Amino acid sequence: MQLSKYVGYFEKTVESWKMDLGTIYEVILILIEVQKSWSFLENLFIGSQEVQRELPNESKQFEQIHKDMLVILERGCQIKNAKKFCTQQGLLKQLESLEERLKVCEKALNRFLDDKRCAFPRFYFVSVNDLLDILSNGSTPEKINRHMSKIF
Secondary structure, X not given: OOOOOOHHHHHHHHHHHHHHHHHHHHHHHHHHHHHHHHHHHHHHHHHOHHHHHHOHHHHHHHHHHHHHHHHHHHHHHHHOOHHHHHOOOOHHHHHHHHHHHHHHHHHHHHHHXXXXXXXXXXXXXXXXXXXXXXXXXXXXXXXXXXXXXXXX
């Protein structure tokens, strides 16, 4: 529409839509990334006692991230309009902040898991979830017995 020679009358409307669509695009891209990281880390930081015990600061930080993310998703569910939701004042900045905080939690978790893998190199053969299950249930052999075939 901007290339049309008749855009003069609608120029403000076209510019407004261009800005809004750009914002919607940016918010959706970052929301997808934040949601992927959050849903992966949620199970680990909230569901694993081992991670909470070994990484208490990051666990508390993730709890706040979890609350913030639930507020954002609840707001999106209530608004039910992509343009109104994505063009909210401060939403993009809030999502960028969440993304940075999630990266900090993810780095701390990776350092923790790398330390455990260095201590016992066979842990390199199991997934993150399986490794956390093994570490969380290390004192109950019945629960970690199902992972033995992956380690040896």
